[in-house]
Amino acid sequence: MDVSRKHRHMVGVQLSLKPYLHMRADAAATGHTEPVEVGSAISLFSGAGGLDLGVEQAGFRTTVAVEWDVDAADTMEKNASTHFPGLREVVRADLYPLAAQRDGGVTTAEILRAGGFTARDRPDLVVGGPPCVAFSKSGFWLDWKREGVDPAASLLQAYTAALAQAQPRFFILENVYALTFDNKASRPAFERLRKELSAAGYDYRWDVLNAADYGVPQSRPRLFIVGARRGEPVPELPVPSHHGDWERRKTVGGELPHTTAGEALADLATMPEPEEVVRGRWGHLLPEIPPGDNYLHYTAKRGHPEPIFEWRSRFWSFLLKLDPHRPSPTIQAQPGPNVGPFHWENRRLRVPELKRLFTIPDDFDFVGRRASIQSQVGNAVPPHLAQQVAAKVAMAA
DSSP states (O other), rough: OOTTOOOOOOOOOOOHHHHHHHHHHHHHHHHHHHHHHHHHHEEOTOOOOOHOOOOOOOHHHEEEEOOOOOOHHHHHHHHHHOOTTTTOOOOOOOOOOHHTOOOOSSOOOHHHHHTTTTTTOOOOOOEEEEOOOOSSSTTTTSSSHHHTOOGGGGGGHHHHHHHHHHHSSEEEEEEGGGGGSSSSHHHHHHHHHHHHHHHHHEEEEEEEEEEETTTTBBOOEEEEEEEEEETTTOOOOOOOEEEETTEEEOOOOOOOOEHHHHHHHTTTOOOGGGGGGGSTGGGGGGGGSOTOGGGGGGGGGTTOOSHHHHSOOTTTBBBBBBTTTTTTTOOOOOOOOSSOOBBTTTTTOOOHHHHHHHTTTTOOOOSSEEEEEEHHHHHOHHHHHHHHHHHHHHHHH
């Protein structure tokens, strides 16, 4: 059952997690502000662990993660002792066979065993963000995206299959907000996903949350679906705490102004990186572009004396430069050679800067070459946003 938007409140029987409720009560009585453990979590499509960082900060403990990318899995393992202390194993597996119901792939039972669960145990939370290639707004002009023929779309079914079999108390599913678009690719996939969540035995609510409205120094709209076993209270989604401009419109958020890229990077000392030099056919044009602008600077409509590009002939992020007085635009996982956002110092963003703009801790270490790190960061859920979503789940427990 979908309780989103029109039905923001639902009556149900309070879920019993007495040990964790006592822990929270003790913490409140003593003024203790450290995260309180509220339950166990299993993570699907974990990537480098951005969503899991937020889940951990909200008090859940990730006991097992599933990720097929070698570098991303290595990153989670490298940071486990500091950031994922309850992590028993990173299962290195492709979940596509689970969606296709094929033999030879990892099973939900194997994932649960890797997390230390017995046949009778059930995790408190399942989280995951299935790859979004089929629905991402980036490159949506491609025919195969509009037609919805990308096989990666079925990874949503891997998530719902694991959810139906694991039967956690709660779930969090994150994805690109283009999945909610009313078009030939997105509409059937989103309708199927919602039917499968209901069929698995869950009530849920969903909304598109822009990370900048929650204190993240990056405008990054993402779809979040949170749910609970049918008959239990469905967690709320967090209320925006910040407000500001986003893609030529103002967001209706909280009292605080958006956190800007300049504020996020102000006290950060970084070293130059070999990969930061902007190359490609158009890289030499970047210095003339003002902060916050893009290739449109070089158009006749903007009054350029020697226009190079036609008006709106390229994707918006082409030669896009950060404005230190605004949140960063969405940072992509695999940008082309002239795709931003670039630093206002006319270079690519350095890895520590990428982490700041995603609210990834400074001491979180990535494994892999520079292109792999860009992909891991660009595919991550900003932990600060994830923490606020997971905290609402913890409150429902």
